Amino acid sequence: MKSAVIIFPGSNCDRDMDVALKKFGFKNEMVWHDDEQLPKSDLIVLPGGFSYGDYLRCGSIAGKSKIIKSVIDFAKKGGLVLGICNGFQILTETGLLPGVLQQNKNIEFICKNVFVKVNNKNNKYFNSIDKDVLELHIAHNEGNYFCSGDELKMLEDNNLIAVSYCNEKGEVNENSNPNGALQNIAGIFNKEKNILGMMPHPERMIDKFLSGEDGSIFFKNLLNNLK
Amino acid sequence: MTTVNEQIAIDHGLKKDEFKKICDLMKRTPNLTELGIFSAMWNEHCSYKSSRKHLKNLHTQGKRVIQGPGENAGVIDVDDEDAIVFKIESHNHPSFIEPYQGAATGVGGIMRDVFTMGARPIANLNSIHFGSTQHKKTKNLLRGVVKGIGGYGNCIGVPTIGGQTCFDESYNGNILVNAMTLGLVNKKKIFYSKAAGIGKPVIYVGSKTGRDGIHGASMASAVFDDKIEEKKPTVQVGDPFTEKLLLEACLELMADDSIISIQDMGAAGLTSSSIEMASKGKLGIELDLSKVPCREEKMTPYEIMLSESQERMLIVLENGKEENAKKIFDKWDLDFAVIGKTTNSKKIELYFDSKKVADIPIDFLAEDAPEYDRKWKKTKLPQKIRFKKENFKSLKINNCLIKLLSNPNICEKKWIWNQYDHTVMGDTIQKPGGDAGVVRIHGTEKAVAASVDSSATYCFAHPLTGGKQVVCESWRNLISVGAEPIAITNCLNFGNPEKEKNMGEFVECVQGISEACKYLDFPVVSGNVSFYNETKDKGIKPTPSIGGVGLLKNYKNMLTMELKNEGDVILVIGKTEGHLDQSVFARNVLNEKKGPPPEINLFNEKNNGSTVMKLIKEKLILSCRDVSLGGILIAIAKMCIKGKKGVKLNKLKSLINKFEFFFSEDQGRYIIEVSKKNLKKVENILKENSVHFDNLGEVQKDNYINIDDDKISVDELSKHNKNWLMEYMA
Numbered sequence: 001m002k003s004a005v006i007i008f009p010g011s012n013c014d015r016d017m018d019v020a021l022k023k024f025g026f027k028n029e030m031v032w033h034d035d036e037q038l039p040k041s042d043l044i045v046l047p048g049g050f051s052y053g054d055y056l057r058c059g060s061i062a063g064k065s066k067i068i069k070s071v072i073d074f075a076k077k078g079g080l081v082l083g084i085c086n087g088f089q090i091l092t093e094t095g096l097l098p099g100v101l102q103q104n105k106n107i108e109f110i111c112k113n114v115f116v117k118v119n120n121k122n123n124k125y126f127n128s129i130d131k132d133v134l135e136l137h138i139a140h141n142e143g144n145y146f147c148s149g150d151e152l153k154m155l156e157d158n159n160l161i162a163v164s165y166c167n168e169k170g171e172v173n174e175n176s177n178p179n180g181a182l183q184n185i186a187g188i189f190n191k192e193k194n195i196l197g198m199m200p201h202p203e204r205m206i207d208k209f210l211s212g213e214d215g216s217i218f219f220k221n222l223l224n225n226l227k
Numbered sequence: 228m229t230t231v232n233e234q235i236a237i238d239h240g241l242k243k244d245e246f247k248k249i250c251d252l253m254k255r256t257p258n259l260t261e262l263g264i265f266s267a268m269w270n271e272h273c274s275y276k277s278s279r280k281h282l283k284n285l286h287t288q289g290k291r292v293i294q295g296p297g298e299n300a301g302v303i304d305v306d307d308e309d310a311i312v313f314k315i316e317s318h319n320h321p322s323f324i325e326p327y328q329g330a331a332t333g334v335g336g337i338m339r340d341v342f343t344m345g346a347r348p349i350a351n352l353n354s355i356h357f358g359s360t361q362h363k364k365t366k367n368l369l370r371g372v373v374k375g376i377g378g379y380g381n382c383i384g385v386p387t388i389g390g391q392t393c394f395d396e397s398y399n400g401n402i403l404v405n406a407m408t409l410g411l412v413n414k415k416k417i418f419y420s421k422a423a424g425i426g427k428p429v430i431y432v433g434s435k436t437g438r439d440g441i442h443g444a445s446m447a448s449a450v451f452d453d454k455i456e457e458k459k460p461t462v463q464v465g466d467p468f469t470e471k472l473l474l475e476a477c478l479e480l481m482a483d484d485s486i487i488s489i490q491d492m493g494a495a496g497l498t499s500s501s502i503e504m505a506s507k508g509k510l511g512i513e514l515d516l517s518k519v520p521c522r523e524e525k526m527t528p529y530e531i532m533l534s535e536s537q538e539r540m541l542i543v544l545e546n547g548k549e550e551n552a553k554k555i556f557d558k559w560d561l562d563f564a565v566i567g568k569t570t571n572s573k574k575i576e577l578y579f580d581s582k583k584v585a586d587i588p589i590d591f592l593a594e595d596a597p598e599y600d601r602k603w604k605k606t607k608l609p610q611k612i613r614f615k616k617e618n619f620k621s622l623k624i625n626n627c628l629i630k631l632l633s634n635p636n637i638c639e640k641k642w643i644w645n646q647y648d649h650t651v652m653g654d655t656i657q658k659p660g661g662d663a664g665v666v667r668i669h670g671t672e673k674a675v676a677a678s679v680d681s682s683a684t685y686c687f688a689h690p691l692t693g694g695k696q697v698v699c700e701s702w703r704n705l706i707s708v709g710a711e712p713i714a715i716t717n718c719l720n721f722g723n724p725e726k727e728k729n730m731g732e733f734v735e736c737v738q739g740i741s742e743a744c745k746y747l748d749f750p751v752v753s754g755n756v757s758f759y760n761e762t763k764d765k766g767i768k769p770t771p772s773i774g775g776v777g778l779l780k781n782y783k784n785m786l787t788m789e790l791k792n793e794g795d796v797i798l799v800i801g802k803t804e805g806h807l808d809q810s811v812f813a814r815n816v817l818n819e820k821k822g823p824p825p826e827i828n829l830f831n832e833k834n835n836g837s838t839v840m841k842l843i844k845e846k847l848i849l850s851c852r853d854v855s856l857g858g859i860l861i862a863i864a865k866m867c868i869k870g871k872k873g874v875k876l877n878k879l880k881s882l883i884n885k886f887e888f889f890f891s892e893d894q895g896r897y898i899i900e901v902s903k904k905n906l907k908k909v910e911n912i913l914k915e916n917s918v919h920f921d922n923l924g925e926v927q928k929d930n931y932i933n934i935d936d937d938k939i940s941v942d943e944l945s946k947h948n949k950n951w952l953m954e955y956m957a
Contacts, residue, residue: 009468009471009472009559009560010382010468010471010472012382012383012384012471012651013384013651015652015653016651016652016653019653020653034558048651049384050381050382050384050467050468050471052468053382053466053467053468053469054382054468055468108374108645108646109374109377109378109381109646109647109648110645110646111381111644111645111646111647111648111649111650112645137650139381139648139650139651141381201650203653204650204651204653206653209656209667209782209783209785210650210653210654210655210656211650211658
């Protein structure tokens with residue numbers, strides 16, 4: 001399987017993502033933001049970081065970058081696009097996903113392990129994952145998801161809330177919400193479920209010496225589903 | 228242009244006789260630009276004029292040292308092709324005036340020092356000291372500094388893996404912000420600041436120059452007064468995004484061999500970077516300041532030379548490599564300008580609008596800079612306090628334990644490090660909160676451990692002992708995670724060197740550091756000195772921060788402190804004498820602030836540490852923690868809290884009382900967890916090496932610390948330990 005990770009100036013999880021994809025068997029290529037063409041890939045990843053410094057709204061400049069036109073075309077043709085953290089922010093800025101990521105409720109950067117509940121397994125990302133609750137890692141200042149009432153209804157009606165922050169037992173409540181996100185939303189799909197944006201970083205959880213290993217489950221599963 | 232006179236020189240922070248020396252050397256009165264350059268190069272921050280004499284005595288040699296002090300950062304060999312570049316630096320004065328930007332640019336500056344040498348930064352740490360928790364400024368300063376450190380490091384994408392936070396009223400008017408960075412470099416691709424060759428192009432890259440930070444280095448060389456707020460404009464503003472681009476662009480350019488020398492523009496900006504390169508290469512340098520990319524209009528040569536705008540580098544390139552280099556910087560959208568060349572004049576010659584605006588022999592600025600042998604006073608070892616029986620009579624272990632675990636200097640600092648990205652780069656295998664942070668050397672079996680320590684209370688009570696103690700503490704912290712200690716970097720934060728007492732504290736701390744480093748074969752490879760940490764005549768306690776670095780040959784052998792298995796035995800390595808003076812217990816429970824710090828016995832320190840390393844090598848230790856602030860019981864409580872386990876402690880077989888046994892801060896000690904099966908083996912190794920140890924008790928499944936008839940809930944302790952800072956900052 002082929003994947004491609006886009007590097008924007010200010011991306012800083014591009015290497016980590018490259019390492020993770022290759023570890024689980026993807027043939028990965030790095031793509032510079034100033035390029036126009038994407039290489040032939042089964043999966044495009046927008047990595048975490050601070051694209052263009054994120055001095056304007058997070059992800060907004062990346063959402064207008066040269067390469068992003070090809071990403072949008074690729075996604076609209078049904079190609080798999082995964083946005084992690086800043087990548088999720090960029091996806092909302094391009095309009096590929098609804099809503100926006102506001103500053104965390106406590107107005108502080110948060111870096112820690114969290115649990116997320118997998119709400120929908122009927123898609124390439126989570127199909128045939130055994131676990132219902134994954135332990136992943138967040139590291140962000142703007143992860144507080146928000147959208148309009150109509151958009152939320154659309155997400156709920158179509159079961160597009162991919163993952164929600166929860167506790168170890170899978171209970172989704174206020175105490176398990178790290179950043180104030182609407183309905184504990186940690187990640188969402190588009191209607192076709194080929195696009196996934198999420199704040200947690202599976203690429204930081206890929207061996208037992210790191211924060212945990214549930215990221216490995218995510219990548220192994222994704223590769224299997226693409227075969 | 229203003230005509231320079233003695234008063235203007237004094238306004239620049241120069242002393243009368245220093246100004247006279249300048250005029251004598253130059254055989255004329257310097258113009259304003261030249262005076263500005265002299266003042267920047269001759270201030271304490273750049274010239275080390277009060278400290279140089281004593282720093283020469285530091286122990287800086289070792290079999291793994293590739294580069295000792297004197298470069299942008301120190302470099303140590305960590306086997307194979309790999310070397311670690313590291314340094315710690317202070318940004319105290321700016322952080323007090325503007326905590327966010329001060330701290331942020333401190334982090335930015337130290338990372339530039341490291342990647343200037345060709346290394347990719349792989350870990351950040353910091354040591355931060357604030358005033359009393361009751362002081363009205365403390366909360367805001369803490370909040371701002373933590374945000375600033377996070378804001379910069381998180382954006383660049385370098386994990387902050389550890390640090391240290393202290394509160395003490397001596398920092399009420401002078402907080403300390405010391406930032407440390409470790410970088411990884413290929414041994415054969417290390418870049419130095421020494422220029423070589425004549426007629427080589429001098430290149431300016433990075434951000435544009437603005438008026439920010441003019442006289443920053445001079446500010447760092449003076450004491451504070453009431454008008455300190457007016458100095459806000461001298462604090463630089465950080466742009467981590469540009470630094471990230473600069474980092475990637477520099478590393479890309481370093482991949483081939485077009486760079487002769489490279490230096491970041493830190494303190495005293497273009498002045499010190501250009502002069503240092505020329506001075507080390509025994510060359511001259513000629514710059515056309517009209518070519519310097521400027522952010523503001525009508526900047527004068529004086530301002531351009533003294534600006535401390537961030538994220539800038541000066542590079543001497545091989546001839547003919549300019550175009551290729553420019554392409555790289557264009558790709559990263561960074562300014563690139565050829566602003567001059569190296570010459571054989573041994574002078575710095577500056578031009579602006581085709582006119583010569585400065586002409587100074589380099590030696591006058593570097594070699595001939597003043598060096599002082601300042602007067603200093605020895606600190607006598609205070610008399611030991613005789614604690615009486617009634618001091619302990621009404622005390623309960625339980626209450627003491629809670630009080631100490633929620634002490635601001637002992638409590639958990641999660642509120643701080645949850646705001647730092649400590650997992651980016653995917654190699655952090657020991658997060659903040661342990662004895663040392665550990666990151667893997669990417670793609671290898673190796674890992675490096677790093678820790679930052681200071682103990683101003685001990686250093687204040689007796690600087691010589693305190694200096695030794697900090698080095699030993701650093702050495703222990705590295706061993707406790709399973710690393711072999713290799714070398715240190717030191718950030719020496721002191722008061723006003725013109726006062727005999729403060730100067731004495733400096734001299735004796737340095738002496739202590741040097742003795743310990745030599746004995747433990749733990750050399751100093753880099754560092755910086757920050758004097759004049761004084762406001763309105765009140766100086767800080769002497770605070771050397773020691774950043775230690777160690778190597779794990781196989782990261783899978785790393786140790787952590789949480790208790791592992793029920794039934795395992797807990798030993799304390801090293802002798803417990805019951806030294807309470809200057810301990811957190813004595814100061815906070817007994818309210819006794821006098822007395823000497825615990826004695827350092829370097830023989831025991833080395834012997835205990837080396838033996839623990841042997842046990843680790845034999846894989847006989849399951850968890851480990853060094854005994855530091857708060858003594859044995861605090862160490863055990865933290866191991867219980869982290870492991871979510873309890874302990875049953877044996878009846879004391881000691882002549883000292885239980886408070887002395889459990890809360891004394893005798894040095895050279897470790898708590899280790901050993902399986903029953905291996906106990907005999909461990910005891911034999913300890914005996915063979917003449918290491919004193921006591922069997923403290925056993926790990927228990929139930930979540931209680933059991934001492935005699937006391938049963939203390941670990942959950943309860945955990946709450947006190949975790950909540951204090953959260954609640955304070957809420």
